[in-house]
Amino acid sequence: MRPTSLRLAAPLVALLAVAPLAAPLAAQTFPTSWDPAILKRPDVRTALEHLERGFPRQVDEWIAIAEMPGKSTHEQQRGAYVRAAMEREGLRVSIDSIGNVTGVRKGTGGGPTVVFAAHLDIVHALETNLKVRRAGDTLHAPGIFDNSASVANMLATIRALNAAKLVTKGDLVFVGTVQEELGLKGMEYWLQHNPRPDLLIAMDGGLGPVAYGALGIYWTRYVFTSAGSHTVTSRGKPTPVKALAEAIDRIYQLQFGALPDGAVINIGQVHGGVIFNGIPQELYFTVDLRSPNPILLDSLDRTIGRIAREAADRAKVGIRVEVEQKNGAGGTSAQLAGARAHPLVQTTIDIQQALGIRVGAPGAAQAVATGSTDANVGVVRKIPSIAIGRAYGGNQHTLSEWADWPSALPASKMVVLLAVTFGDGVRTVSAPVVP
Numbered sequence: 508m509r510p511t512s513l514r515l516a517a518p519l520v521a522l523l524a525v526a527p528l529a530a531p532l533a534a535q536t537f538p539t540s541w542d543p544a545i546l547k548r549p550d551v552r553t554a555l556e557h558l559e560r561g562f563p564r565q566v567d568e569w570i571a572i573a574e575m576p577g578k579s580t581h582e583q584q585r586g587a588y589v590r591a592a593m594e595r596e597g598l599r600v601s602i603d604s605i606g607n608v609t610g611v612r613k614g615t616g617g618g619p620t621v622v623f624a625a626h627l628d629i630v631h632a633l634e635t636n637l638k639v640r641r642a643g644d645t646l647h648a649p650g651i652f653d654n655s656a657s658v659a660n661m662l663a664t665i666r667a668l669n670a671a672k673l674v675t676k677g678d679l680v681f682v683g684t685v686q687e688e689l690g691l692k693g694m695e696y697w698l699q700h701n702p703r704p705d706l707l708i709a710m711d712g713g714l715g716p717v718a719y720g721a722l723g724i725y726w727t728r729y730v731f732t733s734a735g736s737h738t739v740t741s742r743g744k745p746t747p748v749k750a751l752a753e754a755i756d757r758i759y760q761l762q763f764g765a766l767p768d769g770a771v772i773n774i775g776q777v778h779g780g781v782i783f784n785g786i787p788q789e790l791y792f793t794v795d796l797r798s799p800n801p802i803l804l805d806s807l808d809r810t811i812g813r814i815a816r817e818a819a820d821r822a823k824v825g826i827r828v829e830v831e832q833k834n835g836a837g838g839t840s841a842q843l844a845g846a847r848a849h850p851l852v853q854t855t856i857d858i859q860q861a862l863g864i865r866v867g868a869p870g871a872a873q874a875v876a877t878g879s880t881d882a883n884v885g886v887v888r889k890i891p892s893i894a895i896g897r898a899y900g901g902n903q904h905t906l907s908e909w910a911d912w913p914s915a916l917p918a919s920k921m922v923v924l925l926a927v928t929f930g931d932g933v934r935t936v937s938a939p940v941v942p
């Protein structure tokens with residue numbers, strides 16, 4: 508937690524005067540409700556107008572970024588582009604050893620550090636045709652939505668803040684992260700190697716409810732092995748096929764609650780064997796296990812592991828367990844009541860409404876206790892963290908991915924307003940908030 512020199516509400520000051528210093532102090536105090544009067548501030552208006560005027564250029568830049576190769580671990584060209592753009596805007600820019608690009612827009616001091624993270628990588632193979640096709644309000648290309656849109660939004664936001672000479676007390680830290688699609692590896696590395704921020708805002712996902720939770724995701728490969736045999740001599744010999752079949756059958760019989768508060772298990776790959784006429788020497792299946800509940804996630808993970816080992820023992824074959832990713836869960840909606848109450852969530856809801864961003868069907872939840880973005884890494888560390896949308900769009904992670912380009916404008920305005928509201932400190936502070 509950072510020391511704070513912010514103006515504190517009188518009752519809290521009184522409390523602090525008698526509280527032992529060892530007691531953790533709320534790192535920052537934030538407005539409990541968002542004041543739309545901020546929209547009338549001349550510097551804020553200038554920033555928003557700059558976004559509007561520059562929007563055609565923003566869309567062009569978005570397309571240019573989307574057409575750069577970006578498969579996870581191959582984000583270098585995108586990273587170099589973002590670095591140059593940030594440097595032109597006078598940010599203090601660095602690239603860490605994993606490839607994350609960080610641009611710091613210094614505050615005047617005494618305010619919170621607010622991190623905005625947009626992942627640079629896409630899931631599509633290097634040889635994929637990334638050429639963007641524009642049809643009316645829609646852009647079509649693999650990766651156009653997830654997450655090239657957010658990268659362009661981030662750069663446009665930085666330019667708008669600078670054009671308006673907008674001053675914040677806290678540092679605004681803009682990060683182009685890498686390897687998000689490989690299990691949030693870039694953000695995980697970033698948080699391990701940088702001072703803990705006060706707020707983390709992942710720019711990822713479609714416009715919709717504010718995501719303040721973290722869906723835990725475990726990817727595991729269960730590999731069964733045997734000595735193999737020609738078919739003619741195979742009768743009665745151990746075969747990994749039996750182990751694999753039994754394990755998968757038992758896993759699908761497991762009983763547990765469904766999402767959003769329960770869990771889901773998907774066996775996405777079953778591989779092995781190359782010939783008709785032999786016992787395979789190696790087979791495997793993969794498990795994609797997800798839950799927001801850390802206890803349920805770990806217990807299901809252990810149960811699946813036990814089932815796989817028992818199946819291997821019964822079939823008298825070997826087993827090897829390979830963990831591909833293990834991203835922790837943030838908690839169920841009940842467990843995350845405190846995170847939901849953080850002003851970061853309600854303020855973002857208020858801003859979305861002020862900008863006319865619709866989040867779904869009428870009456871749909873404005874915030875959800877889930878998420879599968881760079882914000883997860885903050886949530887599990889108890890850093891107030893959310894994910895915000897970049898535009899409307901769909902078919903993520905497919906070749907028919909698309910995005911509605913006009914909606915990137917309100918999405919970018921939201922980033923400016925979040926930066927001003929939280930980076931500016933506490934001009935409307937009303938009550939202390941302990942995250």
Ligand SMILES: [Zn+2]
Pocket residue numbers: 626653654687711712
């Ligand atoms: Zn993404």
